Amino acid sequence: MSVTAKLFKLDDREIPFEAGDTIIQAATRAGVDIPHYCWHPGLSVAANCRMCLVEMMPPPGRKAMMLEVARFDSASGTYVKEQKPKLVPACQQSVAEGMDIRSNSSDHVIRARASVQEFLLLNHPVDCPICDQAGECRLQDYWLEHQQTKKRMRDEPVHKPKAVVFGPTIVYDAERCIACTRCIRFCDEVAKDPVLTLRQRGNLNEIAVAPGRQLDNAYTLMTEHVCPVGALTARDFRFKARVWFLRSAETICTGCARGCNSYTDYDPRQQKVYRYRPRTNETVNKHWMCDDGMLSYRRITEGRITASSVEGQVVEDAQAVERAVSLLRGIDGKKLAILMGSEFSLEDNAVLLALGRNLGAESFFESGQPSGKFDQVLMLADKNPNTAGVQALLDTDPLPISELAQGVSSGRFTHVLSLGTTLKEREAEESLALQKATRIAIGSHQGALAEGANVVLAVACWAEAEGIFVNVGGLAQRSSRAVLPPSGLEPAHQVIAAVAHALGQGPKQLSLSEIRATIDRDARELAPGTVRLARIALPNLVERPVLWGTQLGPSSDQSGGVQSGYLESSLDQSSQDQSSQDQSIGKVRFEKNRGASL
């Protein structure tokens, strides 16, 4: 923003704006709420809900445009002639300098909002008790804020189709729909799959799926997310939980390397995660997440390793650690292959790296999920949330897995210590070569590396521990803990620290801030410009911990990590340029663009 910001007046308050702003954009940025249903910061303007109507005062010396209206006077029982100003939708009206806008201070606006709200509820069914949106529904919120009247219409409301299956993920209820068209615009503009449309008019108006199609693109759950009312509900979440019982943790989606900012909604009473929701971050995922990512919360509980084991026998965690220590004690570091975990946080990997280096290991590989489908919106082929973090820590690319298999068969590696239990290359998992080595697997989920391993150390997964994940663009983002780990498991960095301690390498307990300080110190001590680790901009993590997960400091370079190829998709074109609330906490910069998998 330039120093001499241009200003306009909203309810007698001076508000700065940028060229091209609409009233609602400038107001939202200034923290002023104008009620709205159909406007969404990431979608085009429809201006059809009329909830954001505001009064625009005429320029000095000019008369306001007034409309002749007939108002029913209940005292006399007749209609009386009256004038009212023509109100404008704040989502569509662009701002000009010196404009005088009245929102909460205008009686006309207050009356208009109440009328719009009453109109939207005219045919609304009495569904709150059975509606999944209850508790986070705009109709409920705005009734209290802007209407507060009882029903006046005594007729039977219009009945429309309910529980219409739109596709594998979404169910539609036409009676609850206010026809704001957010879902249609989302499919058109962001998902680039124009499969929804409006049909009929007036009170028969409803959303319809294109004939012969289903709502089955990769972003269907976002239609439910943008729906301001309970018209679209996710089949996955329907009737599972009540939102007022859920708490939200600010997390990072671990479904792929994009690192979409998300909320993990969980029930604290049962320590159970019910859903992911996108968290707005203009530089990463804007307002969106893909279906695969949204549903990846299921993996928190699916296929978990819930107990440590030695030679296939379930044992106490301490015993497993003891066994791992005895296997690792005194071995030749050159014969030890270490697999870093690209599904695990930066802290977990940093502790593992330190353990490996202290043991004299020289060969570092990488575990993780195999590549999957990708698109031009958000989804990346790399299905691991921390590939970039592992690379940055290693200061080089991890060695190819083929070398690992080869090394084990040739006897070059006698021990394999892995964080994570799957390999990015499925074929390598299937090869029997690894069976020959003594294997220690640290992991949260079952996988080839855990099967038949000499020691399996069970640890907490991403939802059960705080940690930093470095996304494809080099943004180090903090993900907080949502639920408690099953059966008292510890985060991986604690377990690895316990192993290292038993080997005489360091303290038994390592706090996250200590690990972060170490990462940061390593980054500073290495010569800048030569080593990748030196460019992990982690000082924010260490020096201003209060800012974690909220905002980058003003001095940090916000554009450096975000380069072309990264988000050069329909997202950029469709969403309007909003104030960027960058919730990342530091970034890793690379010479070459890591987002090339797009």
Next chain:
Amino acid sequence: MEPIERDLDSAEIRLSADPMLLNVGPSHPATHGTVRIVVELSGETIVRCDVQVGYLHRGFEKMCERGTWNQVFPYVDRCNYVSPMLNNVGLALACEKLLDIVVPNRCQYFRMALGELARISDHLTCTAAMAMELGAFTPYLWMMKAREMIWDIMEEETGARLTHSFGRIGGMAKPPTDGFKEHSRAVMAHVTKTIDEVERLLLTNRIFLDRLENVGVISAENAISLGWVGPCLRASGVPYDVRRAHPYMKYGEIEFDVPVGAKGDCFDRYMVRLEEIRQSARIVEQTLNRLEDSGPINVDDPRVVLPDKHDVYSTIEGTIQHFKLVMEGVKLPAGEAYGYTEGGNGEMGFYLVSDGSGTPYRVRIRPPSFYVTGGLEHIITGQMMADIVPCFGSLNMIGGECDR
């Protein structure tokens, strides 16, 4: 009995000249609340004492911070549990101050009538228990019978004898029943008759008077500096009654006298309470005369008051209103407010802090009992051990209110 076989010489009793340390309570027949009094006795005279409260601390101010504002009412019921209606009304008044709303007149008179009935039951309990502890059992039964009648009224109106949870922000849970006035008048006639009889019985009893007069004296200055309020302060001659000093609801238009004592001894405290019962009966009569038989009991404000059940089940507007008020609670505007009421033991203060959400940010209660009990040490030091009983009884410490 076993015969004393010991030689008299060897059984010689040596009485120590040192003060004796004695522990009374926390559970003791004469402490009708859980309170511990550690006394240092020289002979039978108390030379030093330490009064320890907190045995009934349940941390309910903290508990208030997790529900909605209306969910605080059941907690304040358990403050002064001998007159819970006064607490209910006090909290409602504080919330309404923050919301800047005033309940309809019908509700105000209803609240006053119920409140004064609660005060009578409070004073009856205190005076009855005090008499009983000094050996007068008959008046105890008479007064308990009268209190039972008041609790019958409460049960009729609220459904509960003791913990009514009857107050609501913006009104009361229910309007008065059809028989409320008739029932209350009949009970008031009996209560005043009982008081007259009790007075005749006790005030001609030499033992009773000797146990109270000039025992546990406190001066007006000391009472004020200890933060005393209510009947105990008035017994020391300070005519401070919140209903008169800062009239709330409709107390400004009601005729009643504020009885004060002359010496500030246990007898004065006893007499002030007896007289206040008569004054409360006067107030009840006046409020019943002013209480309309029909009309709204709750404010007409959809932000605050639950909708009609029929609307909830048949219209979306009613459903939404019900949902917002029940699930999210009444949203008191962000800010602070101090609401007060003359409770059974004096000024009951509610200091509320709201952050604008439906959940209290802080609920602080100023319990009159806490400050009055703080003066117990002052009034029993120098008295005889046996004087603890009338002194403690006359202060009417209510554990729920004092310890919260």
